[in-house]
Amino acid sequence: MKLLNIFKQVIAGFVQAMFKQWWVEITTADPQCTYYFGPFNSSLEARKLYSGYVEDLEGEGAQGITVTIKLCKPEILTFCGSGVEF
Template identity: 55%
Template sequence: MNSTADYFPQFGTGTWWVEITTFKPPCTYYFGPFYSYREAELHSPGYIEDLVKEGTGEMLSLIKCCNPTELTVSLEETNQTVPV
């Protein structure tokens, strides 16, 4: 099985990502990587729109330079709570 790094060689190197945390279901999604904050900012509305169409309701969106190890994190499975 291929890892995320096989598809995105820059995965885990501190590139820019759109992080969206939804309340229903309680999940955190990572979209990227992007080479600049501005590039991530330009793509962010499309990801938000897609999640709204899926019926996620309220969400928190951030653009950050990070090294996500997973693209989708279920907060229920990790016993984490959605930040308020």
């Protein structure tokens, strides 16, 4: 039974990975926005490249920047608190 549960988890992880890729999610407090950059082949690739996106946002005056590297499939790449989607 234990082996069957492990097998199910491995298969579920494989299926999930087939439909999701690595993305950089950057949120800003001011303006209140969420940005997705990617997709990347690995979390390491995303980590190596996200600083350029942060620099661009800082150059535009964004404040309160938070970066998360995640395995996902975003449907909207930019969303701001005002309800504006890009």
